[in-house]
Amino acid sequence: MPLNLxxxxxxxxxxxxxxxxxxxxxxxxxxxxSSNLKRAIKKAIDLExxxxxxxxxxxxxxxxxxxxxxxxxxxxxxxxKDGRTNPKNELIATMKAFNEAIxxxxxxxxxxxxxxxRYHWLKEKVEWEEDVFPKVNCQRFQKWSKxxxxxxxxLIFATGYLGNPxxxxxxxxxxFNADKSKAGSNxxxxxxxxxxxxTPNGEDPLTYSLKGLFGGYNAAFTHxxxxxxxxxYSNNExxxxxxxxxxxxxxxxxxxxxxxxxxxxxxxxxxxxHDNCAYRISELLNLVVEKRILPANVPYAIPHSVFDSVSxxxxxxxxxxxxxxxxxxxxxxxxxKYRSLAEENKIxxxxxxxxxxxxxxxxxxxxxDTQKILLLDTLFDYTMFRLSKDEESPIIKAKRKRALKExxxxxxxxxxxxxxxxxxxxxxxxxxxxxxxxxxxxxxRIFTDFEIRPAYYDLLSPDTGRLxxxxxxxxxxxxxxxxxxxxxxxxxxxxxxTLNIAETDLPGDGGLAWKFxxxxxxxxxxxxxxxxxxxxxxxxxxxxxxxxxxxxAFGNGIAQTAKRDFGSLATQLEAGTIITFSxxxxxxxxxxxxxxxxxxxxxxxxxxxxxxxxxxxTWDIRLSYKYQKSxxxxxxxxxxW
Amino acid sequence: xxxxxxxxxxxxxxxxxTTAQARNVWRECGIGGMLFTNTGWAAITSNIxxxxxxxxxxxxxxxxxxxxxxxxxxxxFVHGTYATIEExxxxxxxxxxxxxxxxxxxxxSAHDKIIQSVRTDFSKDIARPGYExxxxxxxxxxxxxxLMNKIEGxxxxxxxxx
Numbered sequence: 001m002p003l004n005l006x007x008x009x010x011x012x013x014x015x016x017x018x019x020x021x022x023x024x025x026x027x028x029x030x031x032x033x034s035s036n037l038k039r040a041i042k043k044a045i046d047l048e049x050x051x052x053x054x055x056x057x058x059x060x061x062x063x064x065x066x067x068x069x070x071x072x073x074x075x076x077x078x079x080x081k082d083g084r085t086n087p088k089n090e091l092i093a094t095m096k097a098f099n100e101a102i103x104x105x106x107x108x109x110x111x112x113x114x115x116x117x118r119y120h121w122l123k124e125k126v127e128w129e130e131d132v133f134p135k136v137n138c139q140r141f142q143k144w145s146k147x148x149x150x151x152x153x154x155l156i157f158a159t160g161y162l163g164n165p166x167x168x169x170x171x172x173x174x175x176f177n178a179d180k181s182k183a184g185s186n187x188x189x190x191x192x193x194x195x196x197x198x199t200p201n202g203e204d205p206l207t208y209s210l211k212g213l214f215g216g217y218n219a220a221f222t223h224x225x226x227x228x229x230x231x232x233y234s235n236n237e238x239x240x241x242x243x244x245x246x247x248x249x250x251x252x253x254x255x256x257x258x259x260x261x262x263x264x265x266x267x268x269x270x271x272x273x274h275d276n277c278a279y280r281i282s283e284l285l286n287l288v289v290e291k292r293i294l295p296a297n298v299p300y301a302i303p304h305s306v307f308d309s310v311s312x313x314x315x316x317x318x319x320x321x322x323x324x325x326x327x328x329x330x331x332x333x334x335x336x337k338y339r340s341l342a343e344e345n346k347i348x349x350x351x352x353x354x355x356x357x358x359x360x361x362x363x364x365x366x367x368x369d370t371q372k373i374l375l376l377d378t379l380f381d382y383t384m385f386r387l388s389k390d391e392e393s394p395i396i397k398a399k400r401k402r403a404l405k406e407x408x409x410x411x412x413x414x415x416x417x418x419x420x421x422x423x424x425x426x427x428x429x430x431x432x433x434x435x436x437x438x439x440x441x442x443x444x445r446i447f448t449d450f451e452i453r454p455a456y457y458d459l460l461s462p463d464t465g466r467l468x469x470x471x472x473x474x475x476x477x478x479x480x481x482x483x484x485x486x487x488x489x490x491x492x493x494x495x496x497x498t499l500n501i502a503e504t505d506l507p508g509d510g511g512l513a514w515k516f517x518x519x520x521x522x523x524x525x526x527x528x529x530x531x532x533x534x535x536x537x538x539x540x541x542x543x544x545x546x547x548x549x550x551x552x553a554f555g556n557g558i559a560q561t562a563k564r565d566f567g568s569l570a571t572q573l574e575a576g577t578i579i580t581f582s583x584x585x586x587x588x589x590x591x592x593x594x595x596x597x598x599x600x601x602x603x604x605x606x607x608x609x610x611x612x613x614x615x616x617x618t619w620d621i622r623l624s625y626k627y628q629k630s631x632x633x634x635x636x637x638x639x640x641w
Numbered sequence: 642x643x644x645x646x647x648x649x650x651x652x653x654x655x656x657x658x659t660t661a662q663a664r665n666v667w668r669e670c671g672i673g674g675m676l677f678t679n680t681g682w683a684a685i686t687s688n689i690x691x692x693x694x695x696x697x698x699x700x701x702x703x704x705x706x707x708x709x710x711x712x713x714x715x716x717x718f719v720h721g722t723y724a725t726i727e728e729x730x731x732x733x734x735x736x737x738x739x740x741x742x743x744x745x746x747x748x749x750s751a752h753d754k755i756i757q758s759v760r761t762d763f764s765k766d767i768a769r770p771g772y773e774x775x776x777x778x779x780x781x782x783x784x785x786x787x788l789m790n791k792i793e794g795x796x797x798x799x800x801x802x803x
Contacts (some may be wrong), residue, residue: 063746227740231722296655378729387724404731412733412757438767592741 017375040128058291074266098133113138117258149179150343155244170303188227195280197270212272219270221263241327252288256283278303311426322463328422334381335503356402425465431641460612471500492519499542513540523563534560550578567598584615711802715744720781746802
């Protein structure tokens with residue numbers, strides 16, 4: 001291209017840009033006085049603000065053995081070339097960046113808007129004159145932060161979800177609550193802040209788990225209005241939520257809101273076990289909350305620990321949490337409403353569920369309007385519960401349509417509010433277990449077991465804050481001392497199960513029970529040194545005969561390293577019962593038959609009874625008995641933290 | 642010629658914001674493309690990822706003028722919570738209806754009348770054969786159209802963002 005033509009094009013292009021800009025905005029650029037800027041930078045350096053804890057937190061610096069580095073990997077987060085590893089240079093470059101010319105086409109791209117928390121904090125510390133930096137209208141931030149009307153912050157907990165490994169432990173997020181006295185302020189429309197891995201669509205579960213464990217994903221804070229989470233957790237994933245409203249000063253709320261804005265979209269490495277949602281959300285709160293929410297130097301972060309901690313932390317001389325509110329899922333609402341129906345109305349309800357022509361029955365027509373409204377309200381929850389499992393079911397969709405039409409015949413009224421709520425997660429047993437046991441096995445051999453399990457709970461644990469009748473154990477290690485020898489008896493990498501029990505007698509409630517584990521275990525109870533590595537997976541069914549009495553049966557498949565007469569492949573039948581005598585006393589009794597299919601076709605049957613006594617957050621006592629060709633008894637004290 | 646072309650380009654950009662409203666927000670703003678359905682294994686996203694563009698739209702801070710504003714926000718809200726909106730409309734009350742009308746800047750004192758008015762037309766929608774089999778986006782579109790017709794027809798003085 002000839003030089004003069006290129007030049008002409010360039011001129012036209014630049015002129016066009018100028019005219020475009022003038023179509024929309026006209027801002028006189030207030031250029032800063034460079035001597036004022038130099039004075040401000042000098043003061044910041046003299047005050048050693050680059051060493052200040054707040055600066056280090058705002059930039060997410062983490063100290064290593066001999067160095068310091070920010071967790072944030074996005075280059076756009078830093079103003080200095082070496083800003084990720086040099087807090088001082090980053091501070092100087094940030095202050096210089098605040099003096100950059102304004103791009104009038106996009107004022108929000110100015111560093112004063114992008115790093116708005118840094119700007120306000122530095123301004124407070126350095127106390128510079130108003131006119132040191134150009135005035136910028138951060139329109140998008142103003143809109144996002146409801147023009148300074150965010151008055152409080154809530155920490156939301158979505159209970160665990162066994163449909164996705166990343167959700168097993170539950171999930172925390174933040175909600176920014178606007179001033180309720182202002183028109184249009186509504187909790188459902190509040191902004192919420194979420195932290196999570198940025199994963200490609202269609203990632204398979206194995207890749208997802210491995211990359212999540214070993215830092216193969218980046219993660220970022222993102223935002224959505226709360227109604228999205230509310231709908232998705234409640235209706236699609238059937239997860240209860242809890243809202244912990246935090247008792248923060250306005251200046252603290254403003255600081256978290258500003259920092260959240262500058263963190264949006266900034267990428268960090270994601271690890272399931274530590275640098276996860278629980279860790280990043282607690283880190284955000286620790287910008288203003290002095291006491292650490294998650295303990296330092298612990299190699300894992302669990303949402304439960306965040307809620308356990310915030311509910312007990314004092315801040316500004318008062319409890320950090322001012323209120324806790326339960327947000328039930330569709331399933332929880334359905335169960336509660338159905339159970340509250342009179343017995344004869346339950347029959348009417350079940351008849352309608354079976355055939356909506358029963359809306360024309362004498363039994364339904366004889367109900368009062370209030371009874372009909374209660375029944376239809378329950379039917380709305382029931383149909384949504386069913387559609388959450390099979391969203392295309394034409395039968396359920398037709399039932400729902402009929403229910404909606406019936407409801408239109410009745411007077412308007414608000415849906416009945418749920419009365420009461422289960423105990424919140426922070427009242428549940430803490431997740432990290434250390435246990436010591438004294439036992440005896442055949443031939444009067446006494447042993448002592450030492451057990452640790454970083455997370456989370458088992459079938460005997462109290463249900464508070466957990467999915468009832470399920471287990472989730474990760475990283476369990478059991479060391480046995482016997483005859484002056486220490487042996488690693490069991491090493492459970494991963495052990496998850498759910499009985500998936502129906503809580504009502506309605507069709508579609510409940511499902512197949514399932515289990516999966518992977519790790520090292522001992523082949524038999526009477527051998528001292530017979531560890532095998534393997535996996536066990538099973539499908540089954542569990543039924544609640546009474547709220548305190550559950551029976552279950554499983555068919556399991558086992559693949560393991562062969563040991564002695566036992567081959568590497570086996571099938572197992574397992575049946576048992578769980579009896580909850582009281583909150584503080586639960587018992588599991590089960591019998592299993594295992595058939596090995598290679599190396600001699602060995603056969604093994606096992607009978608086991610385990611009991612938990614106590615339902616405290618921090619301890620329980622357990623007593624167990626096992627028979628497998630010989631006897632084993634064990635008494636344990638468990639401490640949870 | 643090039644200068645004329647350049648000026649035309651400038652003019653086109655200048656008037657973009659005024660023609661934007663005439664474009665199809667349903668097709669162009671991604672309403673319905675958002676992840677509001679139960680996605681099975683992909684529900685992984687519920688916990689951990691959101692496309693930042695989607696987030697921006699749903700949080701009402703999209704930079705494209707077409708997809709901004711209360712009408713689009715209300716459409717996103719209805720689509721994202723349709724099952725609850727549907728239930729609360731037949732009940733005649735509920736927190737989601739309040740939020741929906743808050744988005745449109747409707748005075749709280751006018752909510753009952755607006756809902757009653759929408760409920761009447763909604764009953765006709767539900768009564769139509771095949772209502773239950775409509776795609777979620779179609780249901781949203783019908784509901785939103787009904788709502789906006791009511792508001793723009795009878796409640797403009799009570800709904801200040803329209």
